[in-house]
Each structure stands twice: as structure tokens, then as C-alpha cells.
Amino acid sequence: MEAMILKGEPTGQAQVNPLGVEEALAHARLFPYWLDSQAAPTPLPPLERPTRADLLVVGGGFTGLWAAIQAKEQMPELDVVLIEAGRIAFGASGRAGGIISTSVMHGLPNAVRLFPKDIEALERLGQANLDGFEETLKRYGIDADIEWNGEMTVAVDDAHLAHLRDDYELHRRYGHDVVLLDREQTAAQISSPLFAGALWSRHRSGIVHPAKLAWGLRRAALSLGVRVYENTPLRRFVDLGSLVEAHTPDGRITARRVLFGTGTAKVGLPDINRRVLAVRDHVLATEPLTAEQLGRLGWAGRQGIYDTRTQLNYFRLTKSNNIIFGGLVDYHFDGNPNPAQDEQRETYHRLAAAFYRTFPQLADVKFSHAWGGPIDYCSRGSVFAKPYLGGKAVFVAGYTGFGVAASRFGAFMGLNMLFDRDSPERQLDIARKSPSYIPPEPFRWIAARITFHAFDGADAEGGWKRAWIKGIKALGFPM
Numbered sequence: 001m002e003a004m005i006l007k008g009e010p011t012g013q014a015q016v017n018p019l020g021v022e023e024a025l026a027h028a029r030l031f032p033y034w035l036d037s038q039a040a041p042t043p044l045p046p047l048e049r050p051t052r053a054d055l056l057v058v059g060g061g062f063t064g065l066w067a068a069i070q071a072k073e074q075m076p077e078l079d080v081v082l083i084e085a086g087r088i089a090f091g092a093s094g095r096a097g098g099i100i101s102t103s104v105m106h107g108l109p110n111a112v113r114l115f116p117k118d119i120e121a122l123e124r125l126g127q128a129n130l131d132g133f134e135e136t137l138k139r140y141g142i143d144a145d146i147e148w149n150g151e152m153t154v155a156v157d158d159a160h161l162a163h164l165r166d167d168y169e170l171h172r173r174y175g176h177d178v179v180l181l182d183r184e185q186t187a188a189q190i191s192s193p194l195f196a197g198a199l200w201s202r203h204r205s206g207i208v209h210p211a212k213l214a215w216g217l218r219r220a221a222l223s224l225g226v227r228v229y230e231n232t233p234l235r236r237f238v239d240l241g242s243l244v245e246a247h248t249p250d251g252r253i254t255a256r257r258v259l260f261g262t263g264t265a266k267v268g269l270p271d272i273n274r275r276v277l278a279v280r281d282h283v284l285a286t287e288p289l290t291a292e293q294l295g296r297l298g299w300a301g302r303q304g305i306y307d308t309r310t311q312l313n314y315f316r317l318t319k320s321n322n323i324i325f326g327g328l329v330d331y332h333f334d335g336n337p338n339p340a341q342d343e344q345r346e347t348y349h350r351l352a353a354a355f356y357r358t359f360p361q362l363a364d365v366k367f368s369h370a371w372g373g374p375i376d377y378c379s380r381g382s383v384f385a386k387p388y389l390g391g392k393a394v395f396v397a398g399y400t401g402f403g404v405a406a407s408r409f410g411a412f413m414g415l416n417m418l419f420d421r422d423s424p425e426r427q428l429d430i431a432r433k434s435p436s437y438i439p440p441e442p443f444r445w446i447a448a449r450i451t452f453h454a455f456d457g458a459d460a461e462g463g464w465k466r467a468w469i470k471g472i473k474a475l476g477f478p479m
């Protein structure tokens with residue numbers, strides 16, 4: 001077959017792919033790889049009558065599931081109901097790359113930037129969170145294909161090596177088991193012409209099958225007596241004074257406390273959508289690599305990997321050796337949760353081009369799945385919990401793309417607020433402060449469009465794009 005230049009790529013940087021991105025994506029299912037599985041449980045019936053609960057959890061992603069489990073484990077006397085608008089894990093949780101990050105704060109540098117005086121306590125809480133995460137999976141026999149191989153950040157340019165060196169020093173200062181790799185050492189871990197070096201954090205992080213994790217947590221919640229209703233969207237709620245009445249299409253829940261783990265959705269809480277920006281991220285899954293194709297890559301360590309680009313890519317292997325390759329963020333007006341673009345194959349061409357540019361030796365590999373998912377972006381880049389309705393309700397979100405393990409911590413923080421329990425994080429700014437407001441539409445859309453346009457060329461071109469991103473950073477947004 002005649003070689004073809006990837007569309008949309010400046011010819012100077014293009015890699016030649018004998019298939020072309022269109023052909024490589026021609027048979028990809030536009031649906032998350034993780035959810036396209038025989039292991040997906042049959043949905044539980046919706047709520048069809050009025051009921052009462054001590055705790056109502058709204059949302060059946062990681063936050064809601066961890067909240068329901070921790071509530072029952074710590075306060076077994078509570079009657080807990082969880083309602084999910086669609087199916088468990090069909091939000092961000094079943095669409096994630098599935099890289100387990102050590103930090104509950106979108107990385108140690110972000111934590112130091114935001115909460116310098118609390119950093120030691122946050123590190124301890126992060127460790128306790130991962131201990132609890134691992135113990136819970138063992139306790140309930142949840143097999144989610146976890147591999148604790150660490151997380152690695154790869155520099156795609158010599159100029160980015162300085163950032164890695166700074167991060168290395170920082171991680172060492174806080175006792176992390178990290179190694180700094182030069183170009184050759186990085187190539188021995190994973191082969192790409194782009195990688196100039198890497199920072200490998202070797203413990204307390206790795207990769208997980210996110211949907212299997214969510215389905216396992218659902219099973220654990222049911223075993224603890226949580227009543228779970230799928231296809232049961234919360235339509236509205238009424239503050240009755242000492243109780244909250246939540247209305248669903250065919251039912252009603254009267255609850256003492258409500259925890260919202262609804263991510264980017266609009267659920268009628270005042271001001272929350274001014275603090276959370278609903279961004280779309282995109283992911284590809286390749287067909288399973290053969291042993292020979294895997295040999296061209298190396299990657300014996302099977303780490304979860306992010307690169308240092310402003311419009312970053314992240315990648316990892318599955319148990320069957322498909323590569324999951326993600327990272328093309330975009331924003332649609334008013335945070336549209338179902339953008340038509342996600343259902344169009346062309347949307348994924350640029351991501352496929354980035355894949356072949358990163359791994360030109362895999363030019364014969366095609367994609368089996370392509371999908372988009374919601375990121376709950378907030379100005380601090382990490383989870384927050386905010387009380388509402390005089391403390392009867394709490395909203396937990398803001399992971400900004402790093403919620404696979406941090407969601408357990410977010411749920412924990414939310415429950416402590418909701419039930420007014422003493423806990424170390426309540427003394428810290430992480431629990432006391434909320435992220436700042438993001439301007440409303442249409443300014444939000446305009447600023448987001450400019451920012452994502454700037455993302456695309458900032459590293460290579462610099463100029464106004466880099467200046468714009470610096471300005472956004474200076475306003476406190478993580479980049």
C-alpha cells in the first residue's frame with residue numbers, strides 16, 4: 001500500500017503511516033473499550049416508588065460508589081440509597097485512561113503550588129487513601145486487572161527535562177521512590193523517538209481496568225446493603241428543613257443527607273457550574289498488540305505514562321496488550337455533555353496522528369475503539385467538597401482528569417463534612433476552600449476555545465500561544 005502523510009499534520013513533523021488515520025479508525029467502535037465487555041453487569045431496576053434513606057448518594061461513578069461503601073463501612077446503621085441517571089460507570093469513570101496516580105491533588109507539584117503549608121498532611125492523606133483503596137479491593141475480592149507498576153512522565157523535548165528534574169527533586173524531598181531517566185534509559189523502558197527523558201515514580205501508582213473497578217465497587221456496595229437504582233435520574237430536589245426530598249421520574253427519596261457525586265452534570269446546586277468546567281477528553285484503544293509488535297515498543301515495565309506537552313497525551317497497556325492512548329481535550333458551548341463531534345470518526349484523527357507520531361514503529365496497528373468523556377475541570381485541578389442546604393448536602397468533584405484513586409478521598413472528605421465527623425483533612429485548606437469561579441458563557445466558551453487552540457501549538461511555536469497559557473496559569477488554573 002502506498003505511504004500516506006497523516007492529515008492535519010504539518011509535513012515537517014509528519015510520520016508516515018502506511019494505513020492513514022482514516023483507515024486505521026475505519027472499524028473503530030465509537031464506544032469506550034472498557035464498557036464494551038461481557039463482564040458488564042445487567043443494570044439494576046430503576047426506583048419506581050417513594051422511599052426513605054439516611055443517606056442518598058446521587059451518581060454511580062467512582063465518587064458515588066466510594067461514598068456509599070465508606071458510609072456503610074463506617075456507619076453500618078445508615079440506610080443508604082444510590083441513584084444513577086444511566087448505568088453505573090457510564091460517566092467519566094468507565095471512560096478513564098485508568099492510570100492510578102499516587103497523588104490526590106493532581107500531582108505533588110500542584111499540591112505544593114496550592115497548599116504549601118499543608119503538604120505533609122496531604123501526602124499522609126494520599127498514602128492512607130491508596131492503602132484504603134488497595135485494602136478495599138482485597139476485602140471484596142475485586143479483580144480489576146490492577147498492575148502496580150508506577151506512573152511515568154516522559155519529556156517530549158529537551159526543554160522539558162528541566163521540569164522533570166525539578167519534579168524529581170520535589171518527589172525525593174517527600175520520600176517518593178522516583179528515578180530520573182535519560183534518553184537511553186527511557187528508550188529501554190519504552191521506545192519512542194519523541195522521548196528525551198522520564199521521571200518514573202515506582203510505587204503506589206499503576207494501571208487499572210476502570211470499568212471492572214466500578215463494577216466491583218457496585219458489587220461491594222450491594223453486599224453491604226446499599227440500595228442501588230440505575231436509570232434513575234434526579235430531576236429536582238426540595239429542602240424540607242430537616243430533610244431533603246429528591247424527585248426521580250417514577251419515584252421519590254426523602255433523605256436526611258445527600259452526597260452529590262455527579263461530576264460535570266448540572267444538578268441544580270447554586271454556583272457549582274461556575275466552579276466546574278465540563279471539558280471533553282478523548283481516548284483511543286488499539287487492537288491487541290502481537291508479541292512482535294509489543295517487542296518493537298519495549299514497555300516491559302508496563303507503567304502508566306503521561307507526556308509533558310501542554311496538550312498532553314497519556315497511554316498504558318491493557319491486560320490484553322491493547323494500547324489505550326488518550327488526551328485531546330476540547331470544550332463545547334455550555335459544557336454540552338453529548339457533543340455530536342464525539343460520534344464522528346474525524347474527531348479522533350488528530351489523536352490517531354499523535355499516536356503514530358509517538359510510536360511510528362506501530363504504523364501497522366489499527367484502532368478498535370474511540371470515545372470521549374467528561375472532565376470536571378476546576379481552577380485548583382483537584383477535588384473539592386462543598387456543603388449545601390445548610391450542611392444536609394455536599395457536592396464532591398473537580399478531579400480535573402485525576403480521579404481514579406482520588407475519588408475515594410473525595411468521597412471520604414464529603415462524608416466527613418456531611419456527618420460532621422472529626423477528620424484531619426477538615427483542618428486543612430483543601431476542605432475549607434473551594435476553587436474559584438470560572439467566567440460564565442459566552443466568555444467561558446471564548447476563553448476555552450482560545451486556550452485549547454493555544455494548547456495545540458504552544459510547545460512548538462511559543463509566541464502568543466505560550467503567553468496566553470502563562471496568563472491562564474497566572475490566574476491560578478493548572479496547565
Ligand SMILES: Cc1cc2nc3c(=O)[nH]c(=O)nc-3n(C[C@H](O)[C@H](O)[C@H](O)COP(=O)(O)OP(=O)(O)OC[C@H]3O[C@@H](n4cnc5c(N)ncnc54)[C@H](O)[C@@H]3O)c2cc1C
Pocket residue numbers: 058059060061062063064083084085086087088089090091092093094095096097098099100101232233234235261262263264265266267281282283314326372373374375396397399400401402403404405406407
Ligand atoms: C477520557 C478520560 C480519561 C481519564 N483518565 C484518567 C486517568 O487515567 N486517571 C485518573 O486518575 N483519572 C482519569 N480520568 C478522571 C476520572 O475518570 C474521574 O475523575 C472520575 O471517574 C470521576 O468520578 P465521578 O464519580 O466523580 O464522576 P462520574 O464517573 O462522571 O460519575 C458521575 C455520575 O453521576 C451521574 N449523574 C449525573 N447527573 C445525575 C442525576 N441528575 N441523577 C443521577 N445521576 C446523575 C452520571 O450519569 C455519572 O454516572 C479520566 C476521565 C476521562 C473522561
